[in-house]
Amino acid sequence: MGMGGAFTAIADDAFAAYWNPAGFAINPGIDVAGSYQLTNRNNQIGDNTAALKTCFEVPMNPFAWAIGIGAASLLALEGAKYLSDNGTVHKNWGSQAANVPVINKEDSAAEQVKAEDEKRKAEGLEPEREPISLKQKAKEGAKQIGTGTIYVADKLADAAILGASQQNHDYYYAPGWYQPSYYHPNYWDNRYQYQEKELTPAGKAQFAMGLTWMSDQNSILDQNTNWYTLSLASGWGEIAAIGGSLNVYDLVIPSSPGLRGLGAGLDVGGLLRFSDKLMFGLALKEVLTTDIKFSNNTVFRYPMSVNGGVAIKPLKEITLAADIENLFGQNGKQPLMHYGVELKPIYGVALRAGLSDTDQVRQNKTAGFSIGVGQAIIDYAYLGGAYGRTQTVALTWKL
DSSP, X not given: OTTTTOOTTTOOSTTHHHHOGGGGGSSOEEEEXXXXXXXXXXXOSOSEEEEEEEEEEEEOOXXXXXXXXXXXXXXXXXXXXXXXXXXXXXXXXXXXXXXXXXXXXXXXXXXXXXXXXXXXXXXXOOOOOOXXXXXXXXXXXXXXXXHHHHHHHXXXXXHHHHHXXXXXXXXXXOOTTOOOOOOOOOTTOOGGGOXXXXXXXXTEXXXXXXXXXXXXXXXXXXXXXXXXXXXXXXXXXXXXXXXXXXXXXXXXXXTSXXXXXXXXXXXXXXXEEEETTEEEEEEEEEEEEOOEEETTSOEEBOOOEEEEEXXXXXXXXXXXXXXXXXXXXXXXXXXXXXXXXXXOOSTTEEEEEEEEOOXXXXXXXXXXXXXXETTEEEEEEEEOGGGOSEEEEEEEEEO
């Protein structure tokens, strides 16, 4: 945030779920992190965050990695098609998305949701309340995913049996859970510069998982939001990486007891690092989604957004980054620009500044810094303009 939100191409820490889930595959190790909004609440989702990142490496042939990722992608695609055909998830672009009202994540759904209650009252009816249980929805979702997994496995098993007799290639075995000591790589490290080859990412594949919880108890917007995310990511040589995040949204309207909504969405991201001086990132937010349904039967969706980013390092101490949010101007909204610069004058210190567009104000000024102490990293960000002079602090502990 201190870099104006220009982070799509350089996401690499435990907070990657918010920016680009592919970033979980950068920098192996285990990170535990949390952020807290100190002063001046703004209307952005996710004021307070807790996150866990786990990433490990194994030596692997790049072709074996590419084939494995391709196979996993086919499995995910077949599963998504099955769930879509059953009406569990929906693609979030084109005519299908246009059939459901859209509300931006940073906006409150309170007025639209309460409008249904007012409509029933005007008709002389009592407001509806259909109890919504996060536990029950989780069970239903797990059942749907399990059914889809069985469907895909059965479909691919037939193909595997048919092609078994034609297998005549040698396959490489990647030893499991190979995790050398990486001395807790972080913002200040370039692992390709390590003299010991076993400490570099060369010739290795990265596999990562992230868990994220964002909480926004926002009385100003009359909406409390909990956002739970499971992320999976993989990369090779920290040159190319892809990742996905499954987001579950739990919304409550405090002024109307019993008004609760649940929904889910899928984000997909990718990173491409041609060198340590040039990096690209792409994040597709809400590319697949369920409807967010409230207990009074109000329904809406979060909009899909495509975010692109580029970062260059003219010197190893300086990073310049730029993002385009909502790249294709979907849902009638204009693309928003984000610019950032990071200076690392000495090891353990990083200074940041940026400009961030919002729907209300263009080029809001931001600033921040990081300080590394042993295995801990302290981050601070100041957000001006439309963000209302918000101050946020975060702590990351690298296990």
